Amino acid sequence: MVLYTEKGNKKVGEVKLDVSRYLNERLKVPKDYELSLEKCPDPNAKLVIRLSATVEQRISPDAIR
Numbered sequence: 001m002v003l004y005t006e007k008g009n010k011k012v013g014e015v016k017l018d019v020s021r022y023l024n025e026r027l028k029v030p031k032d033y034e035l036s037l038e039k040c041p042d043p044n045a046k047l048v049i050r051l052s053a054t055v056e057q058r059i060s061p062d063a064i065r
Contacts (some may be wrong), residue, residue: 001037001047013037015047022051 003012015035022031030052037045 011039013040013045013047017049017051019051019053023053 001011001013001015003010015037017033017035030050032048032050035047035049037047
């Protein structure tokens with residue numbers, strides 16, 4: 001994540017989210033996530049997101065190289 005200011009841009013943290021896990025659960029409704037920010041000056045900082053997705057096409061494992 002980047003904080004944009006008049007004085008310049010500053011990295012304020014990172015989050016990791018495994019989207020494939022969400023898709024594999026085949027959830028039809030949006031799911032909320034509360035993720036801790038890594039590499040952030042504030043150890044209590046969190047990012048809250050709502051994820052929704054649609055699988056458009058299935059790919060066979062042989063097609064992935």
